[in-house]
Amino acid sequence: MSVVLADGNNGTNGTKRHLSSCPNYSHFGNRDVGQMILESSITGNMGSRSIKYDSGVHRKNMAMIVIMHELPFTFVDYEYVKYSYTSLVPEIKCVSRNTSQADILKIYKREKRKLFNLLQSLPGRVCLTSDMWTSIISDGYIILTAHYIDEDWVLQKKNLNFCFMPPPHSSVAIAEKISALLGSWNLDKKLFSNTLDNASANDTFVGIFKNTLRIKDALLVGGDFFHMRCCAHILNLMVQNGLKEIEKIIDKVRDSIKFVKRSQSRKKKFLDCATQLAIDYKKGLVQDVVTRWNSTYLMIESTLYYRNVFAHLALSDTNYVFCPELEEWNQVEYVFKFLKIFYDLTNIFYGAKYPTINLFFHGMWKIQALLKDELKNLNHFIRSMASKMQLKLDKY
Incomplete structure (x- = not known):
C-alpha cells in the first residue's frame, strides 16, 4: 500500500x-x-x-434464471422479485410472465437452430436413445437423446425432444411419433443405432422404424446393429427377478423406513434410539423407488447401518411391527454383499460422458461368472435368487 x-x-x-x-x-x-x-x-x-440499465439484458437474464433454475413463469411476477430490482434500478421495467414465456421460447428456437446446424455438419452418425414413461397423473411423455462424437473426438449428449405422448402407446404410434420428431431434425439418414429399454412394444416399433429407414436407404449393414438393448435395464430386470425371492423381507425394510418417516414424533423417537446406542444419525434413511433396483440397494444399505436402532425401536414402540428378525437381517446383509457387483456395474452403464458399449462384455462376463458360482451356494435363498437371475439373463 x-x-x-x-x-x-x-x-x-x-x-x-x-x-x-x-x-x-x-x-x-x-x-x-x-x-x-x-x-x-x-x-x-x-x-x-x-449503473447503466439495459432492458434487453435484463429480459435475457430473467429468462435464463427461469430456465437454469427450473422456475415457473410466474416467478417474474413475485412481489419481492420485482421489489429487489426496482430498489436497485428505480427506472427498471419489470418483466411479465407472458413476456418471460415469449423470451424463453425465442431462446429455445435459437438454441434449437444452433443444434440443428451442428448435427447437420457432423461427419459421422448419431446414436439415438429414446424412452417413455407415465407421470403420476397418467400423462405419457417421450424423450429423444442424441449421442455423437464431435470434431475433437469427445462424446457429446444432447436432448433433442421432451414432449407429451398421447395414447395409445402402441408400437405403431411410437414409430409415427419418433419418425415425426426425427424429421424435424433431418436425422433420418444420419442414424447409427437406437437404444431402447426391453418393453415388448419396442421390439415391434423397431421393426416398423427400420422398414421406414430401409425405404430411404438410411441403414448401415442392413440395420443389423440398429436396435441396441439398454444394458442397465437388463440388469434392473435381472435383479428385480432375484429380489422376488426375499420380497417379504424387502417389504419389511421398506415399511420400516415409511414408519419412521411418517411423523415427526416417530423421527424423534428413532433419533433418540440412535443417540442411546451412540450411532451417528446423520447418514439418513433412503426410501427406494420400487422400479429402480439400485435405489432399493441404497435403501438396504441405509437400513443395515441402523439395524440395531430399528431393533431398539421395536422394543420401545409397540406400534412398530415391521422390524425384521435376526435371521432376516442376516439374509438382507448377505443379499447386500451379493448385489454389490450389480450396483457397481449399473453405475458404469448409466454413464453419459463416456462410451459404455466397450464395457458391456467384461461387465456381463463378471455377472455370468458370479451367478455360476452362486448356483452352487449352500444358502438356499441365494441359490434360488441366482437361478431366477440366470433365467432372465439367458432371455437376453
Missing part, C-alpha cells in the same frame, strides 16, 4: 500526481476504496461507477 503525505509541506499537487499513477485495485466494484476517498477529498464528490 502506498502512503501519500499530506502535511503542510505536501499539497494537493502531489496527491493528484499519485492518483494518476497508482494502480487501481478493484475492492469496490471497479474502484479502489482508498482512491475514491482521496478523490472525494479533492473534488468533493465520492466517485462511483454509474
Whole structure:
C-alpha cells in the first residue's frame, strides 16, 4: 500500500500526481476504496461507477434464471422479485410472465437452430436413445437423446425432444411419433443405432422404424446393429427377478423406513434410539423407488447401518411391527454383499460422458461368472435368487 503525505509541506499537487499513477485495485466494484476517498477529498464528490440499465439484458437474464433454475413463469411476477430490482434500478421495467414465456421460447428456437446446424455438419452418425414413461397423473411423455462424437473426438449428449405422448402407446404410434420428431431434425439418414429399454412394444416399433429407414436407404449393414438393448435395464430386470425371492423381507425394510418417516414424533423417537446406542444419525434413511433396483440397494444399505436402532425401536414402540428378525437381517446383509457387483456395474452403464458399449462384455462376463458360482451356494435363498437371475439373463 502506498502512503501519500499530506502535511503542510505536501499539497494537493502531489496527491493528484499519485492518483494518476497508482494502480487501481478493484475492492469496490471497479474502484479502489482508498482512491475514491482521496478523490472525494479533492473534488468533493465520492466517485462511483454509474449503473447503466439495459432492458434487453435484463429480459435475457430473467429468462435464463427461469430456465437454469427450473422456475415457473410466474416467478417474474413475485412481489419481492420485482421489489429487489426496482430498489436497485428505480427506472427498471419489470418483466411479465407472458413476456418471460415469449423470451424463453425465442431462446429455445435459437438454441434449437444452433443444434440443428451442428448435427447437420457432423461427419459421422448419431446414436439415438429414446424412452417413455407415465407421470403420476397418467400423462405419457417421450424423450429423444442424441449421442455423437464431435470434431475433437469427445462424446457429446444432447436432448433433442421432451414432449407429451398421447395414447395409445402402441408400437405403431411410437414409430409415427419418433419418425415425426426425427424429421424435424433431418436425422433420418444420419442414424447409427437406437437404444431402447426391453418393453415388448419396442421390439415391434423397431421393426416398423427400420422398414421406414430401409425405404430411404438410411441403414448401415442392413440395420443389423440398429436396435441396441439398454444394458442397465437388463440388469434392473435381472435383479428385480432375484429380489422376488426375499420380497417379504424387502417389504419389511421398506415399511420400516415409511414408519419412521411418517411423523415427526416417530423421527424423534428413532433419533433418540440412535443417540442411546451412540450411532451417528446423520447418514439418513433412503426410501427406494420400487422400479429402480439400485435405489432399493441404497435403501438396504441405509437400513443395515441402523439395524440395531430399528431393533431398539421395536422394543420401545409397540406400534412398530415391521422390524425384521435376526435371521432376516442376516439374509438382507448377505443379499447386500451379493448385489454389490450389480450396483457397481449399473453405475458404469448409466454413464453419459463416456462410451459404455466397450464395457458391456467384461461387465456381463463378471455377472455370468458370479451367478455360476452362486448356483452352487449352500444358502438356499441365494441359490434360488441366482437361478431366477440366470433365467432372465439367458432371455437376453
